[in-house]
Amino acid sequence: MIVNTRKVLILFLAALLLAVPLVGCSSDGGKDTSEKPAEVKDPYRIGAVLSETGTYAGLGAPERNTLEMEVAKINDAGGVNGHPIEIVFEDDATDPDTAVAATTRLIDKEGVMAIIGATGTGATMAMRQEIDRAGIPQLSPAGGTAVTASFDPLVFQTPWSNSLVVPFELAYIKKQGITKIGLIADSGGFGKDGAGVVKEKVAGAGITIVAEEAFNAGDTDMSAQLTKIKAAGAEAVLMVTAGKEAATVAKNMMDLGMTVPLFGTHGNARTEFIEGAGAGAEGFRFAAGKILLPESYDSGSESYKVATEFIDEYSAQFDKAPDTFAGHAYDALHIIINAMMTLDEGFTPAELRDAIEATDGFVGIGGVFTYSATDHNGMTEDDLVMYQVTDGKWVLAK
Amino acid sequence: MGAPELLQFALAGLKNGSIYALVALGFTIVYASTGVINFAQGEFVMLGGMLSVWAHSTLGLPLPLAALIGILGTAVIGVVFELLAIRPRKDGDPLALIIITVGGSLLLSNLARHVFGPSERSLPAFTAGPSLRFLGATLERQSLWIFGLTALAVVVLTVFYSRTRLGRAMRACSINRTAARLVGVDPKRLVTISFALAAALGGLAGVVTTPLTQTAFNVGSSFGIKGFAAAILGGLGNPIAAVIGGLVLGLLESMSIAFLSSTYKDAISLVVLLLVLFIRPQGLLGRGGREKV
Amino acid sequence: MSLLREHWRKLALLIVGAGVAVVPLFVTGTDARYVLKVLSFVGINALIVLGLALLFGYAGQVSMGHAAFFGLGAYASAWVTKSLGLPWLVGLAAAVLLTAAAGILLALPSLRLKGHYLAMATLAFGEIMRIAFVEAKGVTGGPDGLSGIPYASIGPLSFDTPQMNYWLVWGVLVLAIWLAANIVNGRPGRSMRALHGSELGTMASGINITGIKVRVFTLSAVFAGVAGALYASVVGFVSPSTFSLHLSVILVAMAVLGGTRSLAGPLLAAVVLTLIPYADAILPGLSREVMTVIQEWEADVYGLVIIIVILFMPGGIAGALRGVFVRGGEAK
Secondary structure (H helix, E strand, O other): HHHHHHHHHHHHHHHHHHHHHHHHHHOOOOOOOOOOOOOOOEEEEEEEEEOOOOOHHHHHHHHHHHHHHHHHHHOOOHHHHHHEEEEEEOOOOOOOHHHHHHHHHHHHHOOOOOEEEEHHHHHHHHHHHHHHHHHHOEEEEEOOOHHHHHOOOOEEOOOHHHHHHHHHHOOOOOHOOOEEEEEEEEEHHHHHHHHHHHHHHHHHOEEEEEEEEEEEOOOOOOHHHEEEEEOOOEEEEEOOOOHHHHHHHHHHHOOOOOOOEEEEOHHHHHHHHHHHHHHHOOEEEEEEEHHOOHHHHOOOOHHHHHHHHHHHHHHHHHHHOHHHHHHHHHHHHHHHHHHHOOOOOOOOHHHHHHHHHOOOEOOOOEEEEEOOOOEEEEEEEEEEEEEEEEEOOEEEEE | OOOHHHHHHHHHHHHHHHHHHHHHHHHHHHHHOOOOOOOOOOHHHHHHHHHHHHHHHHOOOHHHHHHHHHHHHHHHHHHHHHHHHHHHHHHHHHHHHHHHHHHHHHHHHHHHHHOOOOOOOOOOOOOOOOOOOEOOOEEOOHHHHHHHHEEEEEEEEHHHHHHOOOHHHHHHHHHHHHHHHHHHOOOOHHHHHHHHHHHHHHHHHHHHHHHHOOOOOOOOHHHHHHHHHHHHHHHOOOHHHHHHHHHHHHHHHHHHHOOOOOOOHHHHHHHHHHHHHHHOOOOOOOOOOOOOO | HHHHHHHHHHHHHHHHHHHHHHHHHHHHOOOHHHHHHHHHHHHHHHHHHHHHHHHHHOOOOOOHHHHHHHHHHHHHHHHHHHHHOHHHHHHHHHHHHHHHHHHHHHHHHHHHHHHHHHHHHHHHHHHHHHHHHHHHHHHOOOHOHHHHHHOOEOOOOEEEOOHHHHHHHHHHHHHHHHHHHHHOHHHHHHHHHHHOOOHHHHHHHOOOHHHHHHHHHHHHHHHHHHHHHHHHHHHHHOHHOOOHHHHHHHHHHHHHOOOOOOOOHHHHHHHHHHHHHHHHHHHOOOOOOHHHHHHHHHHHHHHHHHHHHHHHHOOOOHHHHHHHHHHHHHOO
């Protein structure tokens, strides 16, 4: 079988000989040299690493829709100081490695000056090494606390993080006279992150956790976990998950005849939840930003105008109201664009980063953003509001 | 913990277990005719749910008709998959076929994403109304459908395998291909029929669970893992073994939640599965010496 | 005759080594980092598939849990180098020892299992480990993962550029191929092939089947563990979502697509399949639009390629190659 080894080697050699010239060629590839009309300035390129396939495909799709719609609008309005904006999209397939390779590609091959992404917290964290190396700013639409808690001067976040939502929500629960809660969370990144924050903050809110349960993505029934919570005498159930299993939890509670209220988080601000849980969703309360109901802003305010305009345009173009993920992508893009507007021609990525950090009072979809050298999440509890599901619709909770 | 709670845990376990059993039945049928574990079985569950949602919400058909479309549509896809991807591999090498089903699983779930979109979809319950109460525990109406249809599937399959000529031929085929030919049945046709049956059962599982859990293009793999585990736990032999495997797995999970930890319920049931395999390598009800790979 | 072949082999190995070594010198364009990073991923996958090829192609065993060994190696080396601050080689040693121990522990009781039951046992192991990666937050960082893992370094030599990382990964891979080729062509390889043919026959000829199975399984686990250690230092970030059942299954698919009793086939399969989503790394002419379509349909294409290769190349890539070689040999 020595022949076999020889074959191994020959084939590898052949493969390499094939690969080397191909790879070699790539050194002069990549650069787009097509001529452009003189009056149009070079585009500013922004990379976007989104989960268009894989587990988070349902989140990546509205994010991409939003970016495409908003960039077209910005360019129609003349771009940034005459420069059109070009977004280079990459799909990370909800996989950290792919996100890393995509980031390297965007930085080195496409020469982007900022990156929006990734959809998921895991992929966002994985990109960090490349972001740090290139020194370009990253705006993540992922909600994990780790994104900004594990601080990186280059990384900014647009969603409300659990560390912002949870204390707000616990205070609300306490105000309802509830002191004993049962906690149920998914075993993935979002649920673990949120459950960790809940456990850390309950004592300060004057609430105790009487039962703590978990479930996995793909589980078909949570009535066993809920039975335990019920037996422990919980006065309310607090659920932390962004998955479709949220609907199963709500339904199981109804089917078990549990009458205690169910609270969720911003992870449940999707119409699919109400469709899935049906009657089980009635009375469900959760904290989220004000985009779900622009009425929660004063109708004359800037926030109201921005939110209604975005909702109307998105609904008209995609035949569906935007969800919160669309809003996070909107904010990420506009924060970068606004920062670019403040800079002179020929700015560096470092200057762009500084300008983003200087964002002060930007009125976005998720809320009003004010970044600082220590706060890269940028929002406050003022941007949150409690919702309640009534007759299959979101209304403001009392 | 009182008796009502215990009963509730048992019901939760039986409910999940019945779902696993339905998926495991599909594994068993294809295994019996080809000696192959069909990694696309979970995708049949996804397709059953997706097709019936499409028929119900997009076409506006009544629920029973939509459910039928989900089941039959999935069966047709199963047959097409067999004809295009399984049959052309003439030697029937089980490992090659398994990897083909892995490819099929990737292909089906991603095609479903292109066709039906990435978001989760839902279906109303078969029978509306509050859940039933007895002895302090509750059971929702959809669970009765799941129990009933799983039981029906087992009875029909058992009768089919033992009473009909085709069924007996399929059993013969699983023991020996030449034997099947001697009975006068073309083994190739049996494989196609087994894929149709397995896909229909998978589709059925998808249709009955969607009202409880919603469905999405990527739910196939978790159904597949649980169903595979149930089929192996029971022993890859007959429909009864698959159902027992499914119910045991479901009860193991709910009892882990009740007495140990919901975080580790899957780990606990997998450890038990490993222990069973190490003590009884052919599963709970499997017979030795039937192994094909 | 055999001496001649021996020389031939050494010469070819030398040329291959040199060929692999000079690739970074040719990749100098703006996208060099990207191309080299992709090639490093290719090398890492190839290393795991090499182990699976030994296990499947020569010992007839299937593992659906190799992503777990990959993860064990990655976490072990990440924890040792980052949290304990020890040298990279210590991290590598930890990865090797841990995966070897886990491999033996899993292999010993699993030996009685055959076919699908073995597949299920390894799958269960993989899932249990994935849960462990998520829950052992103190060591693994939980679902958020471990970031800021230092680059590999050996003494004063630091592998902190894509070029150096590429050399590291492919250097280890070439070593592993050499090791695997020696095993396959030596006495252990003959016993392994006998095992694939008939267990009873092998037993009758007095070969210790149990020992061989355990050793091959452990070796393949260690290959995956080393790949994990390389992965941790190349990417600098490790999180549980990487080490999924999906990855285990894809790796097995690569090994099976490659064909039995071959190392070249599975290696080529690993190279080609890993490159599908990164097609523009080696085909620089591809436009953005084409890449967008490829990414959108990548998973579908992946599934289709697996089906088509197995249908139209019954012996896998190795079978197809063997056909070419045998015909060439006969013509002489």
